[in-house]
Amino acid sequence: MKKVALLGPEGTYTHQAAKKYFGDFEPAYCSTIREVFESEVETKFVPVENSLGGGVSDTVDLLRETDNEITAEVALPINHALISHTGLENIETVKSHPQALAQCQELINQHGWNEVETDSTAKAVENLEPGEAALASEIAAEINNVPILQKSVQDTDSNTTRFFVLNGSPEPSEKTSIILEPGEDRPGLLHSMLSCFAGHQINLTNIQSRPTKKELGEYFFYVEANIEDKNLENAVKCLETYADVKKLGEYSRVE
């Protein structure tokens, strides 16, 4: 079975997304994103956008600092399940991560339940007392052997969280991620760099500026682009006339 380093504990949405991609795998749980990146386990699984509880900027910074290759992107819709040993009519208290509670306010207000905050959605499912329910992933219900009363109870259409597989098996490539480090700052520099993508008709799907931490006000850029049938090599040559370029890998998206 494939060994994979990822953020713990088990039963979180990260766990559910990793299972979706790897099927059965041997998890090496870490307590911070940095620990995942620095793990001796070769294959790693990290959140990159819009995760419950953040973590995005850590991932971008660590992609720049370490040598790990992105080999796949996994998109997981975040659907909260209502999980309890107690029947719906006898629930008094609902437990979850503050962001998950915030995303299920309609259901909570409709029933007038009390709210209790937990560190993670996974922890909310452990040690449920009579009269208590949790909002968490379906996998957390399965692991703790607690019934799911209702699926997808969040107020609006689910957020999608994106994850990267690092150092996995190469797959046909539709996307790429690149770090651009100009080493100087002047009006119009980003505009000039982006001319390399526009000129080669490559569409950007994500852009973020992040402090380099070397000097206050010095930034690097993280960009994602669609590269199907595109000439990435020429775009990179163009980018190299403006900045240090670090290619983070070419990969496909798994829905």
Added chain:
Amino acid sequence: MKKVALLGPEGTYTHQAAKKYFGDFEPAYCSTIREVFESEVETKFVPVENSLGGGVSDTVDLLRETDNEITAEVALPINHALISHTGLENIETVKSHPQALAQCQELINQHGWNEVETDSTAKAVENLEPGEAALASEIAAEINNVPILQKSVQDTDSNTTRFFVLNGSPEPSEKTSIILEPGEDRPGLLHSMLSCFAGHQINLTNIQSRPTKKELGEYFFYVEANIEDKNLENAVKCLETYADVKKLGEYSRVE
């Protein structure tokens, strides 16, 4: 005393940054960034970049969704203090948020201390037993009346966390934040929009793309720019030829 809505609990770096800006103030603690934005307290204080424990993308999304005006930016260097009732030589265990523990590994390894993770740096300082120390803000030591053994114990030069004051008193303006929502996606669109800043010689200091949550793959852009002695009005007219433009306020940076 001014009433200010901010993320709780007291004693976090958010609290320390708010105190730096407001001096004495009456805090209205909230448990999520959304609650801060939706608070009936007019003046609000939110993290925007590089905070311990994330939160940045929430702030950007809520600046787009709600009507709150940025009136100041506060930059706080994150310096962890070693806080304990026990003398340095008798410490066995050190408690803090996982990211703060990760940022102080040199000190921890040098002494061979055990690590215990807490939800926030502020919580680590509560209920310290003999033999235990916490890594947290100086204000947390003060609030809990626990001695500071050493200041600035992190491995490298401190990260700086940025915060926004919303709906405060207007100040002389050096910077602005803008949301750009193009409503379409094509190669080169961002490059075209940035031509409005480049053409008017306005320097961007931050850019982020974020999903609109309306449709998968539909993005909006959050940008920050220096506008001292610049013609922002013409740049905005130019931007409006490409996208819906939401001005989030003009403000100065407080170090």
